[in-house]
Amino acid sequence: xxxxxAAAEDANRRLLRARDAMDRAYAEPLDVPTLARIAHIxxxxxxxxxxxxxxxxxxxxxxxxxxxxxxxxLRSTDRSVTDICMDVGFSSLxxxxxxxxxVVGEPPSLYRRRGPMPLAPSCFAMAWSRPSSFGEVxxx
Amino acid sequence: MIVSSVVPMLTAITITQxxxxxxxxxxxxxxxxxxxxxxxxxxxxxxxxxTVNLPGQPDRAVLLEKPGPPSMSDETAAQVxxxxxxxxxxxxxxxxxxxxxxxxxxxxxxxxxxxxEPVDQPYGIDxxxxxxxxxxxxxxxxxxx
Numbered sequence: 001x002x003x004x005x006a007a008a009e010d011a012n013r014r015l016l017r018a019r020d021a022m023d024r025a026y027a028e029p030l031d032v033p034t035l036a037r038i039a040h041i042x043x044x045x046x047x048x049x050x051x052x053x054x055x056x057x058x059x060x061x062x063x064x065x066x067x068x069x070x071x072x073x074l075r076s077t078d079r080s081v082t083d084i085c086m087d088v089g090f091s092s093l094x095x096x097x098x099x100x101x102x103v104v105g106e107p108p109s110l111y112r113r114r115g116p117m118p119l120a121p122s123c124f125a126m127a128w129s130r131p132s133s134f135g136e137v138x139x140x
Numbered sequence: 141m142i143v144s145s146v147v148p149m150l151t152a153i154t155i156t157q158x159x160x161x162x163x164x165x166x167x168x169x170x171x172x173x174x175x176x177x178x179x180x181x182x183x184x185x186x187x188x189x190x191t192v193n194l195p196g197q198p199d200r201a202v203l204l205e206k207p208g209p210p211s212m213s214d215e216t217a218a219q220v221x222x223x224x225x226x227x228x229x230x231x232x233x234x235x236x237x238x239x240x241x242x243x244x245x246x247x248x249x250x251x252x253x254x255x256x257e258p259v260d261q262p263y264g265i266d267x268x269x270x271x272x273x274x275x276x277x278x279x280x281x282x283x284x285x
Binding site (some may be wrong): 005007008010012013015016017019020023024053054122123 | 218268
């Protein structure tokens with residue numbers, strides 16, 4: 001039986017706190033035990049309840065957040081791809097390049113040529129530009 | 141710049157509404173922590189009309205509305221509360237302040253849930269927080285000119 005009512009709202013609110021932590025501290029090695037502690041949910045249930053609330057696993061949420069931040073940095077700074085890869089929390093350039101290409105549909109160096117992004121309050125920019133595809137190229 | 145093709149009819153935004161599942165808890169937060177004043181708190185039987193405004197700004201109020209019957213069914217109210225708890229009910233409020241770092245430090249000391257630390261943006265310095273229910277709030281020290 002899924003949790004309903006006040007208990008579910010309370011759990012959602014705590015899961016939102018863990019998701020906010022990923023949006024804020026995406027560059028840190030946020031693992032399931034750390035996130036589950038923030039949400040006050042047992043490690044065993046965290047992935048499942050997070051997915052039920054937000055439609056994807058915490059790991060995917062964090063990876064897409066990191067990719068979004070990389071997309072922003074590629075277009076808004078002249079830092080190297082390697083530096084940006086490390087800045088957003090990836091520890092290997094190979095993994096970063098593969099995930100980026102899977103999610104965005106083109107490699108970082110090519111994506112960078114799109115030039116600077118328009119300006120919006122960062123929370124809105126981050127909420128709306130986190131890519132929703134994963135492992136496939138988005139239809140354009 | 142977008143130029144309106146009609147003569148302006150509307151002169152001000154006076155009340156903005158957000159949903160809060162618990163109005164007393166909302167007062168603790170919006171009055172007790174953010175520094176709003178209660179503008180009106182009226183009992184209309186099934187509905188409590190509760191508005192707050194910032195000191196010195198009586199012409200711009202925020203309506204703190206509790207979702208529930210008879211305005212909507214219990215089932216719909218549960219859906220609205222669920223959306224609030226996931227941060228997607230649309231209750232966004234944007235504020236200005238004179239000193240973002242000082243305001244941030246004061247709110248943090250009051251135990252407010254900060255979602256984003258102050259960031260120097262091209263338009264100013266701003267940071268993010270949530271109310272106790274999940275509504276999103278942003279506070280900015282805007283650049284002059």
